[in-house]
Every structure is written in structure tokens, then in C-alpha cells.
Amino acid sequence: MIRAVALIDGEHYPPVVRFALDALAAEYEVVAAAFMGGTEKIDLAAGAAVYGVPVLFAESAEEALRDAIETYGPDLVVDLSDEPVLSAADRFRLAGIALGHGVAYRGADFRFDPPSSPVVTRTPALGVIGTGKRVGKTAVSAYIARRLKAAGRDIVVLAMGRGGPAEPELIRGDEVALTTEDLLMLAAQGKHASSDNYEDAVMSRVTTVGCRRCGGGMAGGTFFSNVPEGALLVDSLGKELLVLEGSGAAIPPVASDADILVVGAGQGVSYVRDYFGPYRLKRADGVIIANAEEPVASASDVAKIVAAIRAQREDVPIAVTTFRPKPIEDVSGKRMFFATTAPQGVLPILVKHLESEYGCIVIGSSPNLSDRASLRVDMAACSGLYDLMLTELKAAAIDVVAVAGVEFGVPTVLCDNVPVSIGATHIDEVIDHAVEVALERAQARRGS
Numbered sequence: 001m002i003r004a005v006a007l008i009d010g011e012h013y014p015p016v017v018r019f020a021l022d023a024l025a026a027e028y029e030v031v032a033a034a035f036m037g038g039t040e041k042i043d044l045a046a047g048a049a050v051y052g053v054p055v056l057f058a059e060s061a062e063e064a065l066r067d068a069i070e071t072y073g074p075d076l077v078v079d080l081s082d083e084p085v086l087s088a089a090d091r092f093r094l095a096g097i098a099l100g101h102g103v104a105y106r107g108a109d110f111r112f113d114p115p116s117s118p119v120v121t122r123t124p125a126l127g128v129i130g131t132g133k134r135v136g137k138t139a140v141s142a143y144i145a146r147r148l149k150a151a152g153r154d155i156v157v158l159a160m161g162r163g164g165p166a167e168p169e170l171i172r173g174d175e176v177a178l179t180t181e182d183l184l185m186l187a188a189q190g191k192h193a194s195s196d197n198y199e200d201a202v203m204s205r206v207t208t209v210g211c212r213r214c215g216g217g218m219a220g221g222t223f224f225s226n227v228p229e230g231a232l233l234v235d236s237l238g239k240e241l242l243v244l245e246g247s248g249a250a251i252p253p254v255a256s257d258a259d260i261l262v263v264g265a266g267q268g269v270s271y272v273r274d275y276f277g278p279y280r281l282k283r284a285d286g287v288i289i290a291n292a293e294e295p296v297a298s299a300s301d302v303a304k305i306v307a308a309i310r311a312q313r314e315d316v317p318i319a320v321t322t323f324r325p326k327p328i329e330d331v332s333g334k335r336m337f338f339a340t341t342a343p344q345g346v347l348p349i350l351v352k353h354l355e356s357e358y359g360c361i362v363i364g365s366s367p368n369l370s371d372r373a374s375l376r377v378d379m380a381a382c383s384g385l386y387d388l389m390l391t392e393l394k395a396a397a398i399d400v401v402a403v404a405g406v407e408f409g410v411p412t413v414l415c416d417n418v419p420v421s422i423g424a425t426h427i428d429e430v431i432d433h434a435v436e437v438a439l440e441r442a443q444a445r446r447g448s
Contacts, residue, residue, distance in 0.1 A: 004028035005074040006053075007065065007094070009085040010038035014050045020080050021052060028076065034068040036061040038085040061086065065094055069101045079107040089274065096279035099219055115221040117255040119231040123156075123239055124442030126434060127256030129220065129246040129280060131271040134341060134370075135264030136290035138196045138394075139323055139417035141245040144260075144431050145204035148241065149174075156207040157200045158234050159245040160227045160252055163192030164212030168230035171208045173201030180405075180412045183398045193398040196245060202393055203328065203416045209234050213247055219276045220251035227252050241435070249280075257445070258285040258438035260430065263305060265289050265297035265320075266343070273308040281309060285437045286317050286430035292422060293322045295345035319430045320423030324353050326416040327390055332359035337379060338415075339391040339401050341369045354390070370395040379404055390415050 006024065008017050017033075024030050032054045056071070058064035065077065077098045079091065086094070095105040099114045106112075128144065130137040141157060148155050171178070178201055187193040197210030211230040215223025231254040234242050244252045261284035263272055271277050281287070287309060292302045302320060309318060325340070331354075342350055344367045351362045364382035368374035375396055389405040389412040391397040397414070405412040421427045 001029040002027075002076055003072070003074045004030050004076045004078050005065075005068045005072055006030055006033040007036050007061075007077060007079045007081045007086075008033045008051065008055070009036045009081040010042035011040050011082065011085055012080070014042055017080060018051055024078060028078070031072045031074060032056060032068050034061075034064040036064065036081045036085050061090065062093060062097060065097055069098065069103055074103055077103055077105045079105065092275050093278060096219075096276050096282070099276070099279050100282040112219055113221070115217070115219055115251050116253055118253060119228045120255040121231050121235045121242060122446065123235050123237075123242045124438050125242040125244050125254065125256045126438040127244040127246065127252065127259040128262065129251050129259055129283070130262040131249060131264055131267055131277065131280065133248040135262050135267070136323060136417065136419070137246055137262045138199050140260070140262050140288055140290065140419060141196075141243055142200050142203040142416065143419050143427070144243055145200060145206045147428065147431060148243075148435065149204065149206055154240040155243060156209060156234050156237055156239040156241075157197070157204070157243045157245060158209045158211065158227070158230050158252065158254070159196035159200055160211040160213045160222075160225055160230070160247045160250070161192075161196045162213065162247060163195050164197070164210050164226075165191065165195075166212070166226075168226055168233050169197065169210040170233060171197060171201045171210065173205050174207050177205065178202050180398075180402050180414060183393075184402055184406070187398045187403075194394050194396070196247070199393040200245070202414060207237065207239070213250060216248055216250040219279055220246075220249060222250050222253060225253060227254060241438070256438070257441040258434045259283045260286045260288060260434050263287060263289045265292040265302050265305060268301065269304045269308045272305060272312075278312055281312055281316075284313070284316055286434040287319070288419070288427060288430060289318065289320045290419065291322055291346075292320045293346070293349075296343055317425055317430045317433055318423070319421055319425045319427040321419040321421050321427050323417040324420050325350050325390075325392070326418045327354075327358055327413050328416055329413045331388060331390065331413060334388040335361045335363045335386045336388045336390045337382060337386045338362050338365040339369045339375065339379075339389070339397065340365070340367055341392060341394050342367055369397060369401070372396045372400050375400055376404075383408065386410065388413060392417060
């Protein structure tokens with residue numbers, strides 16, 4: 001029978017709570033109750049024997065729940081409390097604690113389950129997960145892959161995306177260099193040629209496996225995906241390390257040995273402080289705060305995010321970063337049109353960087369790479385003035401930008417996004433720490 005811990009409060013009359021606990025016992029083995037607070041209808045001095053199960057009291061509701069889970073090892077937490085003792089925000093925090101222990105959380109009209117990990121690979125796995133879309137996970141994953149490859153490690157990246165292939169797709173980026181022309185042919189076959197697995201293969205020249213997913217839960221679960229099948233393919237390759245790349249706020253349904261959490265600085269502090277931000281943070285063995293520059297986020301905004309992380313995790317290493325574009329081919333002396341997913345306010349910074357670092361002239365630019373209609377308008381506005389298209393490998397990079405390049409008779413060069421550390425802790429320190437943790441945990445679970 002499913003073992004359950006109930007959450008109870010003193011705003012309910014104890015015999016009513018006992019009635020509810022007895023009813024729950026028909027469905028679950030109720031092993032204990034955690035007291036959430038409230039005094040209106042309970043005499044704490046009289047004791048808690050009336051409830052018929054052990055009751056745990058603590059300084060806070062969160063502490064009582066942790067004690068109950070760690071003491072009794074339940075499969076499920078059943079919330080029999082209510083306002084005003086527990087608000088909706090309180091319940092998200094408590095649910096995050098439960099999920100962090102691998103325990104489901106059920107209320108009167110809701111239920112949260114830990115994101116499932118149906119596949120445990122023999123290959124050590126490092127997860128790269130995020131607080132949302134466009135926070136820089138793929139750029140970070142590609143950077144990790146390049147760093148590990150440069151260190152002599154034999155790795156594979158498994159990327160899941162909302163435009164991924166119907167069957168897990170193996171790309172030997174370590175053996176074959178994909179070109180823009182190759183990606184155009186893939187697009188002509190009906191594939192989303194800007195999917196994350198292609199970006200990883202092109203930018204890092206490592207083996208990748210591309211997968212798809214649809215639907216994302218609040219705690220990071222996915223409704224449908226072929227990622228488990230992709231993980232089995234990965235395990236057959238005999239690689240030293242697997243980099244598991246999340247999609248948006250969705251977490252790959254494969255067990256990871258360690259995780260790096262990428263936080264978008266522009267999202268604000270609530271993405272690590274509220275809802276299931278604390279759950280994602282609990283999983284993290286390293287945190288990378290990305291896009292941490294004005295006008296996306298002020299120094300004060302970033303400091304608040306760091307403080308919110310430190311309030312929950314004093315131990316986790318944090319790197320504060322931003323991104324800079326890097327063409328993967330020589331663009332010196334070229335007049336370019338530059339397409340990106342970066343916000344409009346950052347665009348002048350990126351254009352200045354391209355011109356000063358790579359000796360090109362940016363004739364036109366667009367932040368609308370993920371908005372095809374607006375992107376076409378931006379390209380048309382300076383048509384005929386440029387002799388090269390430069391684009392990130394995302395969104396409409398191939399089916400709009402590269403296709404337009406063919407129509408205009410100008411080449412399309414792809415552009416990497418390189419994370420640049422702007423804080424005291426370098427991104428390499430966070431990566432190296434998480435990699436070592438992943439390898440150590442994998443060795444321990446394999447008993448070798």
C-alpha cells in the first residue's frame with residue numbers, strides 16, 4: 001500500500017481531521033502527520049494523540065515536512081490543511097520539498113508528481129536544465145561540450161526540443177562538419193534544421209543525439225517525448241560522459257548524476273524563489289546566471305537573484321555570465337545582416353562586438369529570429385546592401401534566413417553564442433565542479 005504523510009493544521013477541529021485521516025486510511029497507509037500551524041481549534045497542551053498517528057511539530061511547516069519525509073519515507077504527501085495556514089505560495093514551497101525528495105504531493109484538487117526518470121544510463125550524465133526558454137541552455141551546453149572535448153573527454157550531447165525528430169537522431173558531429181547547405185537539405189526534408197542537437201553538433205563538433213518532446217509541467221515533467229529511447233541509443237555508444245540538455249523549463253526524463261541550472265537574469269528573482277524554482281535549485285550542483293547585463297538585468301537585479309539562491313543554497317557555486325556572438329567562419333571585411341534571438345536592447349552591444357572583434361560591417365540586424373514575419377520585414381528593409389547573412393542557429397535561422405540568403409545570392413554564416421563570465425566565479429569553475437560530481441556519483445552508483 002502507498003505510504004502517506006498527511007499535512008494537518010490547528011484551524012480544523014481535531015475530530016474532523018481524525019475523520020479525514022481515517023478516510024485516507026482506506027486508500028493509503030497513513031504513517032504520520034506533519035503539523036503546519038494554526039491554533040484556533042486545537043489545544044496543543046492536550047497533546048496530539050487524538051489524531052491516531054504520530055504527529056511531527058517543528059519551528060516551520062517546511063521543517064516539519066522535511067522531518068516527516070526523512071523519518072517515515074512516504075511515497076505521497078496528502079495536504080489536509082487550508083488557508084489561512086497555508087497559502088498557494090506556501091503549498092508550492094512544500095510541494096517543491098516533497099518533489100525534491102522524490103515524493104508526490106496531493107491536495108484536494110491538485111497533484112504534483114516528481115518528473116519521472118524512467119531510464120538510468122550506465123554512461124555518467126550531466127544535466128543542463130533551465131528556468132525557462134531563451135535563457136541560454138543550448139549555448140551553455142555547447143560551451144560545456146567544447147570545454148570537455150578540449151580536455152580530451154569523449155562525450156555525447158542528448159538534446160530534446162519542441163522541434164526534434166520523430167526518432168532519436170544520431171549526428172557524428174565529431175566526424176562530420178555540418179554546413180549551412182547540409183542544414184538547408186535537412187529543412188527541405190521537413191526537419192527543424194535549427195533544433196538544439198544541430199546547434200550542438202555544429203558549434204562544438206561532438207556527437208549528438210536529437211530527441212523531441214511536447215508539453216511541459218510546472219515541475220519540469222514532459223507530456224510526451226522520445227528521450228528515453230534516445231538515452232538508450234546514447235548508452236550504446238560507449239562515451240565517457242553524457243550531457244543531458246533540457247528544453248525550456250522541461251527536464252529530460254533521464255536520470256542525471258549532477259545538474260547545472262541556467263537562470264535567465266531577465267526573468268527576475270521569482271524564478272528561483274517562488275513556485276518550483278526552489279525545486280530546480282535543490283537539484284543543482286552549479287548555477288549559471290545568464291544574460292546578466294543591462295538592459296536585460298541591472299546589477300541590482302542580479303544581486304537579488306544571487307541572494308535568493310544563497311538563502312536556499314549556501315554551498316552551490318554560482319557564475320554570472322552574458323553572451324557574445326562568434327561567427328564560425330571568417331567574416332572580416334564583409335557587409336552583414338545579423339539575425340539573433342537576443343532582446344532589442346542588447347542588439348547594439350552585440351553589433352558593436354561583431355564589428356570590433358571580427359572586422360565586419362553590420363549593415364542591418366534583427367532581434368526577431370523567433371518571429372518569422374517580423375524577421376522578413378527586417379531583412380527586406382536593407383535588402384541588396386549586404387553580402388553575407390550571419391545568424392544564430394535557432395528558430396528561423398535556416399528556413400527563413402538561410403533560404404533568403406540563397407534567394408539573394410549571398411552566403412549564410414552561422415554564429416555561436418559564447419558565455420562570458422562577468423562575476424568573481426568563472427563559468428569554467430562551475431562546469432568543472434559539476435562534471436567531477438557527476439563522474440563521482442556515477443562511479444558510486446555503478447559500484448566501480
